Amino acid sequence: MNSLAVVGAGVMGETLIAGLIRAGWEPSQITAADRHAARLTELSARHGISIADTEPAVAGADAVVIVVKPQDVAEVLPQVASALRPGALVVSLCAGVSTSRLEAALPDGTPVVRVMPNTPAQVDEGMAAISGGSSATAANLEFVTGLLSAVGKVVTVPEKYQDAVTAISGSGPAYLFFVVEAMIDAGVMLGLPRDIATTLVVQTMYGSAKLLADSGEHPTVLRERVTSPGGTTAAALRELEANKVKAAFITAMEAARDRSRDLAGS
Numbered sequence: 001m002n003s004l005a006v007v008g009a010g011v012m013g014e015t016l017i018a019g020l021i022r023a024g025w026e027p028s029q030i031t032a033a034d035r036h037a038a039r040l041t042e043l044s045a046r047h048g049i050s051i052a053d054t055e056p057a058v059a060g061a062d063a064v065v066i067v068v069k070p071q072d073v074a075e076v077l078p079q080v081a082s083a084l085r086p087g088a089l090v091v092s093l094c095a096g097v098s099t100s101r102l103e104a105a106l107p108d109g110t111p112v113v114r115v116m117p118n119t120p121a122q123v124d125e126g127m128a129a130i131s132g133g134s135s136a137t138a139a140n141l142e143f144v145t146g147l148l149s150a151v152g153k154v155v156t157v158p159e160k161y162q163d164a165v166t167a168i169s170g171s172g173p174a175y176l177f178f179v180v181e182a183m184i185d186a187g188v189m190l191g192l193p194r195d196i197a198t199t200l201v202v203q204t205m206y207g208s209a210k211l212l213a214d215s216g217e218h219p220t221v222l223r224e225r226v227t228s229p230g231g232t233t234a235a236a237l238r239e240l241e242a243n244k245v246k247a248a249f250i251t252a253m254e255a256a257r258d259r260s261r262d263l264a265g266s
């Protein structure tokens with residue numbers, strides 16, 4: 001696969017384009033399409049990629065990545081279908097949109113791969129889960145694994161897990177940024193200057209994530225190591241339990257999973 005069309009050049013589209021170029025793709029191999037001409041000009045200036053309307057971008061590509069909001073997929077699919085080269089691969093990064101829905105709108109036998117990425121891909125620490133459609137081959141899955149490996153980790157999952165994946169790793173960065181915001185606000189409330197509170201919280205989040213990843217230890221073990229008997233951490237954790245924070249996280253992620261299911265029909 002030598003040429004890629006990226007349809008939808010927003011947050012996630014640019015994240016993928018920038019990551020592929022960092023990983024060694026030639027900008028000339030990538031063509032972006034978006035309904036905002038100014039956005040395309042900006043991306044072309046920043047990354048040196050080609051830009052085009054959707055149909056010509058798709059017509060020139062061995063693989064097409066659809067990265068519009070789920071609500072816009074119905075508009076984009078006929079454009080992709082009308083211009084797709086025989087045998088070209090279609091990859092969707094759209095939350096909730098099933099491979100069967102994509103296949104129904106594309107020429108018979110089109111290989112389709114559904115992906116749920118996340119924005120830490122901007123710093124090559126993304127997490128992506130991929131699922132092949134009914135015509136996707138092992139080579140197609142390998143190609144998409146290669147694409148997303150450029151910007152982080154990749155796992156292949158049965159498609160039935162994709163709504164849960166979306167709720168956990170797709171939306172996950174937002175929950176963690178929310179926790180960071182809350183802890184910074186708490187630091188300010190406790191009298192710390194905001195810049196110092198921000199440094200403390202960001203490095204604590206980063207160091208804790210690295211400790212989890214590098215040590216391979218269970219989070220409960222790591223939490224217990226911080227929690228001295230009769231100490232400060234135990235006092236804080238009692239409040240988090242009393243305020244049902246874990247239950248709130250579970251409920252929140254059920255809501256994200258349900259929203260992903262709703263978006264299937266958008």
Ligand SMILES: NC(=O)C1=CN([C@@H]2O[C@H](COP(=O)(O)OP(=O)(O)OC[C@H]3O[C@@H](n4cnc5c(N)ncnc54)[C@H](OP(=O)(O)O)[C@@H]3O)[C@@H](O)[C@H]2O)C=CC1
Nearest residue numbers: 008009010011012034035067068069070072093094095117
């Ligand atoms: N952001 C994230 O963290 C993640 C996003 N995703 C998925 O990625 C997809 C894109 O999300 P994101 O990048 O955040 O969204 P953005 O809105 O930032 O980007 C989508 C871009 O596509 C454009 N667009 C919409 N319709 C068309 C069309 N018919 N033809 C050409 N361009 C079009 C949009 O224009 P306009 O602004 O006018 O709509 C916008 O510029 C979504 O399906 C989302 O579920 C998946 C995982 C993580």
Ligand SMILES: O=C(O)[C@@H]1CCC=N1
Nearest residue numbers: 095166169170171172
């Ligand atoms: O909020 C959303 O719908 C998208 C999908 C996962 C992250 N952002």
